[in-house]
Amino acid sequence: MYQLHLFDTPNAMNTALATAITANLQDAINLRSKASLAVSGGPTPVELFQILSQAQIAWNQVYITLVDERWVDKHHEDSNERLIHTHLLQNKAKDAHFISLKTIAENPYDGVDEIQTRLQQSLPLPIDALVLGMGDDGHTASLFPHAENLYKGIDMQSDRLVIDMKPLTAPHDRISLTLPVILNSRHLYLQLNGKKQQQVLEQALAGKNINDMPIRAVLHQQKLPLQIYLAQ
Numbered sequence: 001m002y003q004l005h006l007f008d009t010p011n012a013m014n015t016a017l018a019t020a021i022t023a024n025l026q027d028a029i030n031l032r033s034k035a036s037l038a039v040s041g042g043p044t045p046v047e048l049f050q051i052l053s054q055a056q057i058a059w060n061q062v063y064i065t066l067v068d069e070r071w072v073d074k075h076h077e078d079s080n081e082r083l084i085h086t087h088l089l090q091n092k093a094k095d096a097h098f099i100s101l102k103t104i105a106e107n108p109y110d111g112v113d114e115i116q117t118r119l120q121q122s123l124p125l126p127i128d129a130l131v132l133g134m135g136d137d138g139h140t141a142s143l144f145p146h147a148e149n150l151y152k153g154i155d156m157q158s159d160r161l162v163i164d165m166k167p168l169t170a171p172h173d174r175i176s177l178t179l180p181v182i183l184n185s186r187h188l189y190l191q192l193n194g195k196k197q198q199q200v201l202e203q204a205l206a207g208k209n210i211n212d213m214p215i216r217a218v219l220h221q222q223k224l225p226l227q228i229y230l231a232q
């Protein structure tokens with residue numbers, strides 16, 4: 001179940017998506033006095049983060065985490081946490097609470113239980129707004145095609161919030177939110193940019209095999225409407 005929102009430019013898409021997310025966070029603050037936001041890494045969301053960081057909301061009542069993290073040092077150029085600190089936790093959003101998906105453990109397998117506890121204790125659930133991205137291989141969050149742990153990440157009966165992941169198609173071991181957490185969020189977005197990602201989306205929509213393209217688990221579900229924001 002999805003709705004497709006098409007835009008002529010990345011700036012138009014990011015402005016509209018930031019407006020929608022800000023409204024979700026404001027509604028949550030009005031209703032529950034706190035709000036939660038989970039965002040993706042990679043280069044695609046940078047402009048969205050910069051626009052969002054200027055939003056006029058009570059950021060000190062907002063809890064931000066990532067949908068996935070690469071198991072690298074926080075200062076590494078591939079760290080999603082570094083990206084958030086550089087582009088989102090700035091300006092008006094500098095007072096938001098950030099919940100990291102990284103520990104000092106040597107690998108995500110050894111760190112995953114600590115992160116599960118941290119999220120259970122600190123992150124308002126269900127997540128009010130969750131923004132997914134998509135890789136050219138059809139991964140979303142860090143749910144990667146044909147990875148050994150993929151079945152654990154997409155098990156809708158599981159009470160795990162996070163799993164450790166060893167991608168076969170990308171560098172770095174990872175931590176990822178699981179499909180039940182993603183599909184239990186209150187508002188779910190997929191942010192896509194350009195012709196290549198549009199082609200991958202069409203390929204994903206045309207088939208059913210989740211192992212080949214895990215994004216299909218989000219596109220073909222009936223639990224909540226996925227809002228796809230695509231800049232052509």
Ligand SMILES: O=C1O[C@H](COP(=O)(O)O)[C@@H](O)[C@H](O)[C@H]1O
Pocket residue numbers: 039040041042043044045067068069070080132133134135140141142170
């Ligand atoms: O590795 C990752 O890649 C995906 C896609 O990112 P993109 O910027 O190439 O669209 C991202 O959603 C995920 O959070 C990130 O860790």
